[in-house]
Amino acid sequence: GAVVSQHPSRVICKSGTSVKIECRSLDFQATTMFWYRQFPKQSLMLMATSNEGSKATYEQGVEKDKFLINHASLTLSTLTVTSAHPEDSSFYICSATKGRSGTEAFFGQGTRLTVV
Amino acid sequence: GENVEQHPSTLSVQEGDSAVIKCTYSDSASNYFPWYKQELGKRPQLIIDIRSNVGEKKDQRIAVTLNKTAKHFSLHITETQPEDSAVYFCAASNKNTGFQKLVFGTGTRLLVSP
Numbered sequence: 202g203a204v205v206s207q208h209p210s211r212v213i214c215k216s217g218t219s220v221k222i223e224c225r226s227l228d229f230q231a232t233t234m235f236w237y238r239q240f241p242k243q244s245l246m247l248m249a250t251s252n253e254g255s256k257a258t259y260e261q262g263v264e265k266d267k268f269l270i271n272h273a274s275l276t277l278s279t280l281t282v283t284s285a286h287p288e289d290s291s292f293y294i295c296s297a298t299k300g301r302s303g304t305e306a307f308f309g310q311g312t313r314l315t316v317v
Numbered sequence: 318g319e320n321v322e323q324h325p326s327t328l329s330v331q332e333g334d335s336a337v338i339k340c341t342y343s344d345s346a347s348n349y350f351p352w353y354k355q356e357l358g359k360r361p362q363l364i365i366d367i368r369s370n371v372g373e374k375k376d377q378r379i380a381v382t383l384n385k386t387a388k389h390f391s392l393h394i395t396e397t398q399p400e401d402s403a404v405y406f407c408a409a410s411n412k413n414t415g416f417q418k419l420v421f422g423t424g425t426r427l428l429v430s431p
Contacts, residue, residue: 243423244424245406247418304351304417308361308362
């Protein structure tokens, strides 16, 4: 299967600071990546679709100015949580699919963000 | 948009028993239905998937059934083992919005006791 690597796996930051999370497809090119948020014991909620070379598409209720997404290359998408607050603490996870018609989503290992 | 409901939220079985998890979806345009297994603190892993042109698919101890008319699909695990303990998520997507854009169910925590 394909490999998607996410970094960092854990991060603790102070309120008001920004945190960048990277999602890389290691052995394939991904024109589209997806960012999810998962609260403890809850489901994965899609936050946004990251499109290589163009603006991300955000789901309803997700603040695009707070969750900045950049997809500058075919193997890297970044999610920056700006001005983080304790309520932003969560498990953030990305996914990518091989090829435009691929179906299986390969997930990164996730990033546990704790804002103190 | 699509809405996926999943039941039960928790399921406890004895080793060797069967486990069944059910999902319903709302968008009749959905035509791809994967199931993911997620162990604590780890990434979801695809265990089986089914497309709408098929009613059933089986892979060893795991099977998925799909009823398009009723808009529901189910995961069946036979001869459960303790290592099957995890959270299972169903999902749905369609060609119009992109197969890759998954809407997940709420998850089922499966506990298999030895």
